[in-house]
Amino acid sequence: MQRQDDLTVALLGAGKMAEALISGWLVTGTLEPGRIRACNRKDRERLRDLECRYGIVTTPDKAEVLDGADVVILAVKPADAPVAMAEAAPLLDGRQVVVSVMAGVRLDALRDGLGGHPLVVRAMPNTSCSLGAGATALCPGRDVPAEAMETARRLFDPLGVTVDITEDLFDAVTAVSGSGPAYVYLLAEAVIEAARSLGLTDEAARLLTAQTILGAGRMLLAEDADPRELRRRVTSPGGTTAAALAVLEQAGVVARVHEAVRRAAARSAELAALAAHS
Ligand SMILES: NC(=O)c1ccc[n+]([C@@H]2O[C@H](COP(=O)([O-])OP(=O)(O)OC[C@H]3O[C@@H](n4cnc5c(N)ncnc54)[C@H](OP(=O)(O)O)[C@@H]3O)[C@@H](O)[C@H]2O)c1
Structure with a gap:
């Protein structure tokens, strides 16, 4: 698998799904650990643990995590999305591609929650991504340019298979490959x-x-x-x-x-x- 040496990824949320993605990128050689950064809300022990086991960069500071990242992955629980997005919005630069793996948070809500950020993609991966054997559905937001979608694909294709869907099919995908x-x-x-x-x-x-x-x-x-x-x-x-x-x-x-x-x-x-x- 080709290493994506030009991409730095910031994960907002450092839970189970974030770990599956981190593990998948490392196992498949897609990213080197120094190109993966993660933050969470309060569990510092969890950040230390991820840093120890995967060698990635972790910090509680969102500004530090987001600064200079090419792709931002939103991986918090849907109920925590409004706060996480409000915190991230002022820190985003207009070129960063934001990929949400959150179930049930619609593209319009993502764009609005991120202060009108133009480059949003919705994804529904599953935890088998951790071995490079995942199944992920992808859908770009309205007017998202092809290059932004291509960037998201470069991160998710190596984790297994990806399919493009329309947004109305996320519930079906969640039921099929998510669960x-x-x-x-x-x-x-x-x-x-x-x-x-x-x-x-x-x-x-x-x-x-x-x-x-x-x-x-x-x-x-x-x-x-x-x-x-x-x-x-x-x-x-x-x-x-x-x-x-x-x-x-x-x-x-x-x-x-x-x-x-x-x-x-x-x-x-x-x-x-x-x-x-x-
Ligand atoms: N698990 C799956 O199989 C799966 C599959 C597909 C999609 N997803 C989606 O992935 C998302 C995460 O699920 P999960 O199972 O990984 O949940 P999880 O294990 O509970 O992890 C949630 C993470 O979000 C962090 N968080 C909460 N509020 C935050 C904020 N304001 N800023 C930064 N980080 C914040 C939490 O930090 P603290 O621990 O410090 O509170 C925790 O690290 C969900 O939206 C879910 O729908 C999950």
Whole structure:
């Protein structure tokens, strides 16, 4: 992966998502630690910890973090967004690209909250970015020039895959790839428990399950891959896989998954409405 030696990144917020991004940029060799700066609100121990583990630059001082940065990542909880944006607005220079990873904070609200800052991009990454295996959706604000969007892409493309979406699809993306890792972890938990109950050691159960998920994911990423066809190929009539799938079918798992993803999207919309009125 090409190192982005000309970019300095400032993170406002130093929590779980910020750490996933930091780790991803370092693991993939996208940025060197000295080009990543982070600040938070009050947890100094957390800043020291990030500095120790990743060698990045941290400071409680927002002006210091933002000064000279090319890209500013807004990674605070949506409820904390108004304060964080009001604090950042007077410190921004007009050329800095601001990328918000905050769920439910709309582009108009970002622009307004940042005092009319022209270069805002909304992103919805997931925590698998920490390994360079993330999935991120991107959407530029109104009239944001292509170069600004390109700058955002240079930071998020190396962290996995990126897709461009329109803003109305953020709730759907949140439900699919934002919450998605948890669906897979739930399935993994269940398979690992079942594997143990069949006599496999903890380690064997975990390894076999994780590698199976990784391999299936890689098969799915192949060009033109069709999950239905992949499933058909591993399901012999009357065989073991067919027996397992029949149990899941009988339990209505497919319909429940549809329901779960739709519920997550609806919840995302509810939270976005709350964020808009906070
Ligand atoms: N976690 C995920 O899987 C995920 C996925 C996609 C998107 N996101 C989005 O990422 C954002 C952050 O989520 P998270 O899970 O990383 O939350 P988190 O772990 O709670 O971290 C939030 C961070 O924001 C800092 N903060 C709060 N107010 C601030 C301010 N005024 N100025 C500077 N920093 C401030 C907090 O600092 P203190 O600790 O000092 O208060 C903390 O470092 C959210 O908007 C979420 O929607 C998260």
